[in-house]
Amino acid sequence: MTDKLDAASLRQRLAALPQWHIEAGDAAIRREYLFADFPQAFGFMAQVALHAERLDHHPEWFNVHRRVDVRLTTHDAGGVTERDIALARHADDVHARLVRDPSA
Amino acid sequence: MTDKLDAASLRQRLAALPQWHIEAGDAAIRREYLFADFPQAFGFMAQVALHAERLDHHPEWFNVHRRVDVRLTTHDAGGVTERDIALARHADDVHARLVRDPSA
Numbered sequence: 443m444t445d446k447l448d449a450a451s452l453r454q455r456l457a458a459l460p461q462w463h464i465e466a467g468d469a470a471i472r473r474e475y476l477f478a479d480f481p482q483a484f485g486f487m488a489q490v491a492l493h494a495e496r497l498d499h500h501p502e503w504f505n506v507h508r509r510v511d512v513r514l515t516t517h518d519a520g521g522v523t524e525r526d527i528a529l530a531r532h533a534d535d536v537h538a539r540l541v542r543d544p545s546a
Numbered sequence: 547m548t549d550k551l552d553a554a555s556l557r558q559r560l561a562a563l564p565q566w567h568i569e570a571g572d573a574a575i576r577r578e579y580l581f582a583d584f585p586q587a588f589g590f591m592a593q594v595a596l597h598a599e600r601l602d603h604h605p606e607w608f609n610v611h612r613r614v615d616v617r618l619t620t621h622d623a624g625g626v627t628e629r630d631i632a633l634a635r636h637a638d639d640v641h642a643r644l645v646r647d648p649s650a
Contacts, residue, residue, distance in 0.1 A: 480599060484591075488592065504607070505608075506604070
């Protein structure tokens, strides 16, 4: 759970998270989320924050208006671990529940 | 309230907000906040988010663990306005209430 994923494992995990991309040097994974408005964007952040606190594994993130950029890495491991993959999956689930119709 | 502050007015306002600094070109003001931990940092963000939504004026911000970097600007005015100064004051108030002893 806390070992750095090797290059092949990381790419295999990301195949199931197509909207995430790998940072140069495999140091982290990133995704940009777009929401309907600021309340929806911050609602997403609040839900992910509670989950992150429960996991004791936190995102690096930037928000402006309805956009949230998320960067996940495990500092202790010096790269991406299964903890980041789990948090990415959770964030995608929260996003999917909030944005029922992504074209809206 | 929504007119861009001229260089002299902006510097006058910032004199009362000593921990904020002016971005190159007077495009925005910035401050970095440090909290005890992630829950306190996110609690700060939640309080500022609610106030920002009420003002209909939102920050650009980045969070990692117990750090929150805030950037304020008024896009419609092409620079810093009284709305940014008001939001900066509010954020400082929330921070001061949360962090009773900044040396802790």
